[in-house]
Amino acid sequence: MKSNKDHNMDSNATLQHNGSTISTKFGYNLCSINICGMSDRSRFALDKYCYDSSIDILAVQESYTSDESNLDLKYMNYVTDCNSSANRGAMIYVNTRKLCITPLVEISKQSKNIVSAWSIVTGKAFRFIVGSVYLKLNY
Secondary structure (H helix, E strand, C coil), rough: CCCEEEEEECCCCEEECCCCCEEEECCCEEEEEEECCCCCHHHHHHHHHHHCCCCEEEEEEECCCCCCCHHHCCCCEEECCCCCCCCCEEEEEEEEECCCCEECCHCCCCCCCCEEEEEECCCCCCCEEEEEECCCCCC
């Protein structure tokens, strides 16, 4: 499906669907993915996917890791959930060559059973609130 004008991020942002990636009218590619844990291998795969698919905003669920260095992707800054455990169940990455990210920690603290990362993503001519949400089992 090349274009779907029934789905809007706001009144000015028509989305285009291309597999699991969504492109906005502003020319930024968004993707959401559940990775079941961030390892060296998954970091490598995400780096390659983001590069090959020109991903600008990446929402990740189940991003837990025992090694914080596994969270670093090339040319991407990130915000993680404010969960006090090592789980880190949700993240948002943005392409640092095009966008800026500011964490919104207070939104993430609203529920203990819903893990979420929220941020303001700023481009040249816009600001969006972006969230990555993971609902824990048996909630």
